[in-house]
Amino acid sequence: xxxxxxxxxxxxxxxxxxxxxxxxxxxxxxxxxxxxxxxxxxxxxxxxxxxxxxxxxxxxxxxxxxxxxxxxxxxxxxxxxxxxxxxxxxxxxxxxxxxxxxxxxxxxxxxxxxxxxxxxxxxxxxxxxxxxxxxxxxxxxxxxxxxxxxxxxxxxxxxxxxxxxxxxxxxxxxxxxxxxxxxxxxxxxxxxxxxxxxxxxxxxxxxxxxxxxxxxxxxxxxxxxxxxxxxxxxxxxxxxxxxxxxxxxxxxxxxxxxxxxxxxxxxxxxxxxxxxxxxxxxxxxxxxxxxxxxxxxxxxxxxxxxxxxxxxxxxxxxxxxxxxxxxxxxxxxxxxxxxxxxxxxxxxxxxxxxxxxx
Numbered sequence: 001x002x003x004x005x006x007x008x009x010x011x012x013x014x015x016x017x018x019x020x021x022x023x024x025x026x027x028x029x030x031x032x033x034x035x036x037x038x039x040x041x042x043x044x045x046x047x048x049x050x051x052x053x054x055x056x057x058x059x060x061x062x063x064x065x066x067x068x069x070x071x072x073x074x075x076x077x078x079x080x081x082x083x084x085x086x087x088x089x090x091x092x093x094x095x096x097x098x099x100x101x102x103x104x105x106x107x108x109x110x111x112x113x114x115x116x117x118x119x120x121x122x123x124x125x126x127x128x129x130x131x132x133x134x135x136x137x138x139x140x141x142x143x144x145x146x147x148x149x150x151x152x153x154x155x156x157x158x159x160x161x162x163x164x165x166x167x168x169x170x171x172x173x174x175x176x177x178x179x180x181x182x183x184x185x186x187x188x189x190x191x192x193x194x195x196x197x198x199x200x201x202x203x204x205x206x207x208x209x210x211x212x213x214x215x216x217x218x219x220x221x222x223x224x225x226x227x228x229x230x231x232x233x234x235x236x237x238x239x240x241x242x243x244x245x246x247x248x249x250x251x252x253x254x255x256x257x258x259x260x261x262x263x264x265x266x267x268x269x270x271x272x273x274x275x276x277x278x279x280x281x282x283x284x285x286x287x288x289x290x291x292x293x294x295x296x297x298x299x300x301x302x303x304x305x306x307x308x309x310x311x312x313x314x315x316x317x318x319x320x321x322x323x324x325x326x327x328x329x330x331x332x333x334x335x336x337x338x339x340x341x342x343x344x345x346x347x348x349x350x351x352x353x354x355x356x357x358x
Contacts, residue, residue: 016218016222024301048122059096066189081114086153086168086194092197099122099123102126105312130334132338140335150195205336231308242327243299243327267316280347
């Protein structure tokens with residue numbers, strides 16, 4: 001593919017496909033569309049394959065960290081640029097490209113604003129091909145690299161209410177990620193983050209190579225049939241993943257709290273089946289009458305029966321008519337970070353359910 005210019009049509013495809021692959025997380029469609037438009041208006045963001053990079057070229061991850069449902073959250077486009085500036089000030093080598101941390105409706109276009117502002121390409125090797133809740137899950141196994149020193153910068157918060165802050169952190173990956181999560185809490189809920197340079201070779205072995213194109217493919221299929229209504233969009237999603245709609249019904253109950261910079265809770269959907277979902281930003285488990293049907297990193301997504309568009313856990317509301325979509329992990333492009341037990345353990349503690357599967 002080489003290097004291609006990213007326009008608003010590709011931005012919309014990335015956002016819509018990312019909303020599906022967000023699995024309840026990954027930010028909002030509105031925010032993703034806004035950031036894609038800002039990037040295109042600001043300059044010319046570009047997308048590159050790993051083949052365009054030399055083996056030792058350094059690539060960093062662009063991310064948003066925090067709780068999407070937090071009431072005082074604010075991250076502006078300038079905060080993404082500032083996080084990159086802070087990272088470059090730390091030194092440590094020339095940066096050749098940027099990857100997004102995951103596919104999601106907003107997170108899937110992470111790096112686009114920085115690309116437009118800096119001229120660095122976005123590289124199609126996200127840390128993960130679906131959305132995930134923790135920095136460790138997006139670290140592509142770096143926590144297992146002996147002696148690896150994590151470097152992370154963050155910016156965000158509403159300056160008008162005194163929430164804006166900037167953070168620069170170095171240390172072990174787990175403790176540095178925890179520090180950035182705490183910064184998100186102090187900033188009102190969410191911060192823009194740049195983190196953890198790795199080589200192109202490391203990405204080839206541990207990232208979700210090609211996952212951006214996967215999201216755009218799903219998004220384009222949705223766009224092609226959107227004039228035909230919700231059922232046509234849902235069918236396009238199911239066929240392009242591929243996946244399965246396991247329930248159509250109404251959200252009967254919803255429990256959500258924001259704890260430690262995460263949204264955590266449960267949703268019950270009652271219809272042609274009765275489904276119980278748990279989430280920790282992203283949907284973690286799907287059960288039918290006590291029987292487990294899906295477990296993260298399997299993909300569990302709510303689709304609106306009115307519009308066909310995905311609904312995140314932060315946007316879900318009692319009484320909404322939804323389809324519950326399930327896609328097994330084998331149909332996804334996953335990075336190493338969601339395939340190691342220590343990362344899954346954090347999610348088990350959060351939702352109180354066993355998740356790790358050999």
